[in-house]
Amino acid sequence: xxxxxxxxxxxxxxxxxxGQAFRWSRQPDGSEVGVVRDRLVxxxxxxxxxxxxxxxxxxxxxxxxxxxxxxxFALDIDYAALHTLYAKNRxxxxxxxxxxxxxxxxxxxxxxxxxxxxxQNNNIGRIRGIVERLCEQxxxxxxxxPSGTPRHAFPTPHAMARLEPPDLAPIRAGxxxxxxxxASRAVADGTLSEAELRSLPTPAARERxxxxxxxxxxxxxxxxxxxxxxxxxxxxxxxxRRAMERHFPRGLPRAVRPTAGIAxxxxxxxxxDRQLVEP
DNA sequence: AGCCAGGGAGTCG
DNA sequence: CGACTCCATGGC
Numbered sequence: 001x002x003x004x005x006x007x008x009x010x011x012x013x014x015x016x017x018x019g020q021a022f023r024w025s026r027q028p029d030g031s032e033v034g035v036v037r038d039r040l041v042x043x044x045x046x047x048x049x050x051x052x053x054x055x056x057x058x059x060x061x062x063x064x065x066x067x068x069x070x071x072x073f074a075l076d077i078d079y080a081a082l083h084t085l086y087a088k089n090r091x092x093x094x095x096x097x098x099x100x101x102x103x104x105x106x107x108x109x110x111x112x113x114x115x116x117x118x119x120q121n122n123n124i125g126r127i128r129g130i131v132e133r134l135c136e137q138x139x140x141x142x143x144x145x146p147s148g149t150p151r152h153a154f155p156t157p158h159a160m161a162r163l164e165p166p167d168l169a170p171i172r173a174g175x176x177x178x179x180x181x182x183a184s185r186a187v188a189d190g191t192l193s194e195a196e197l198r199s200l201p202t203p204a205a206r207e208r209x210x211x212x213x214x215x216x217x218x219x220x221x222x223x224x225x226x227x228x229x230x231x232x233x234x235x236x237x238x239x240x241r242r243a244m245e246r247h248f249p250r251g252l253p254r255a256v257r258p259t260a261g262i263a264x265x266x267x268x269x270x271x272x273d274r275q276l277v278e279p
Numbered sequence: 280a281g282c283c284a285g286g287g288a289g290t291c292g
Numbered sequence: 293c294g295a296c297t298c299c300a301t302g303g304c
Binding site for chain 3: 121122123125126129130172173174175176177
Binding site for chain 1: 283284288
């Protein structure tokens with residue numbers, strides 16, 4: 001079992017349940033169980049520390065080391081400094097006040113890409129169902145979670161690429177099926193390379209994403225943010241904070257950059273769902 | 280029954 | 293480019 005000292009602010013529940021990830025679920029005891037890459041894990045927060053217990057994984061995989069979790073939960077990012085920056089913008093300040101412990105996680109690229117395609121014109125409950133059925137359909141089995149449900153890893157691009165639309169009928173993704181397969185094939189055949197995207201500046205990476213069928217501006221920005229860790233498109237680290245201050249010495253402009261708007265939108269939905277503000 | 284929910288593609292002017 | 297319309301599905 002791993003134990004990690006948590007920076008402040010941080011909220012495990014808010015981070016995992018705000019709609020940026022779809023494979024974690026809250027347990028009756030308050031802990032969170034989820035599938036992360038090839039492993040089933042249970043996480044909980046106790047007086048300033050994050051506890052992570054590995055519950056098994058696909059054959060041949062091994063538990064994630066502590067360094068993985070630091071990156072996954074963005075524990076290296078100075079959110080206190082970020083919140084200071086956000087205080088200058090009314091909308092962002094409201095987001096922070098509603099759920100100050102949310103962190104934008106670094107998730108798996110391919111999982112983020114397909115999950116976000118699924119999320120288009122959709123709602124969180126149904127998104128979670130489709131994602132889970134997709135994993136049952138095409139992902140490697142892992143084992144039984146504490147609630148007795150069999151869990152699977154997220155499908156690999158190659159496993160997805162050899163499917164046809166009828167194969168995906170059971171997941172009931174509707175018209176998103178075509179886009180799921182197009183994106184999967186683009187990744188599987190190298191047309192859309194994660195390594196290349198990571199090597200590209202954000203605007204060029206966005207263009208590459210937009211060239212894939214079913215990927216529009218919203219999905220591209222979400223993939224940059226959640227699947228490629230482009231926090232500079234979403235100004236969450238100190239380096240970018242400095243860059244922003246250099247470009248906007250008087251503070252943030254009224255219109256924040258597009259990707260920041262996306263994260264903001266996600267958090268607003270979370271806030272609305274919790275009925276902390278008027279719809 | 281009708282509307283809509285974390286969009287995007289296709290088709291018109 | 294801007295303003296449509298359609299696209300499956302499921303919950304309210």
